[in-house]
Amino acid sequence: MKKPIRTPLSAEQLEDAKRLNDIYLKRKKESREDPNQDLLNQAEVGERCGWKSAQSIVSQYMTGKVALNLEALLKLAEALDFEPVDVSPSLAAGIRRFDPSASALAGQEAANCPIPESEDLPDASDEFYAFIPQYDAKAAAGLGSENPHVEIQSTLAFKRNWLRSKGAKPEHLIVMYADGQSMQPTINHKDVLLVDRSKIEPVDSSVFVLTSADGAIVKRLVQAPLGQWILRSDNSDKHTHGDRMYGASQGNEHRIIGQVIWRGGDL
Structure with a gap:
């Protein structure tokens, strides 16, 4: 063999x-x-x-x-x-080990953190946290990132209690990376994005990853009059990062991959 x-x-x-x-x-x-x-x-x-x-x-x-x-x-x-x-x-990225000398306030903040601390790591790990597939694909905070061949690099652990509080199921989630500056300061270049693929209906003022003719993009969807939707960048430089329309007539051009429910990265 x-x-x-x-x-x-x-x-x-x-x-x-x-x-x-x-x-x-x-x-x-x-x-x-x-x-x-x-x-x-x-x-x-x-x-x-x-x-x-x-x-x-x-x-x-x-x-x-x-x-x-x-x-x-x-x-x-x-x-x-x-x-x-x-x-x-x-x-x-974003993981810290548990500090037993931390204050009660810090402990409360840790409970609301999606990334597991070391006290969350018993052998029966699946009971306490979920491993989400981490893809090498990029979601462009800009014109678009082509992802002709996508592979799973590894996994990123998230607390199951935190996922439940967000109404998210592990089997619907993937991890991707932001590429570009158009969503700053909300999302920075190379930030980690947790995407819920079950949420594919537009929600006003929420951030989504979409496919487009240019590749994968991450934008904020804003509802406009007459049932239209605007693809908006959070970057204040509108000359470079202007609004784009997303409407029924463009259904073949854009398709929602999922909603971004968490991002992590350097400050």
Whole structure:
């Protein structure tokens, strides 16, 4: 039987693996210098993560033979005591580890946050948070992004309680990325967009991802007289980012993919 062919890791994924290995070597050195600690090894790290074939799995992540995913990154962050963003900025967008010294107010704010904190990560993870497919497609905050070939890169975790509060079902959701400046300051270039594909009817003043002749776009839909809809950019530069019409006569030109219910990214 032939062995399965592995897709080569990207340069970014290889950098993630190197950063993970560097942190592991640092923690191993610290354990060697502390007489009260046992010497850290890859097998112990894997056991802390709850993995079978513990040493082999950790080794594959650290040497770049297998790409990190979000769930593995979060478990390794707890096992080796690091912030996920320090290893993989792309996977860890918006994720923070739980700080037990945080105030009660901060704890209340965390409960309203869609991204899971570390206390939300028991082995029975599916019960507490949902992994949403993260596509490499872009939704242009501008003229349009062509996405002739779309692939799932990985997944992004969202709290199930938060999704329920939004009336969103995981099976209807996808993650995409914004491309361009036309929706600033609401949505910035490279922001993560959580899109609900079940919401395909126009809603006044809500933000949607649509297909167009130019590709995928993200715009605010604003109702106009006579039953028409305007595709509006939030950018105040209307000379560059002017309004466009979306009406019944243009039904073949634009099609709503879904409504944007959350965005995340750098400030």
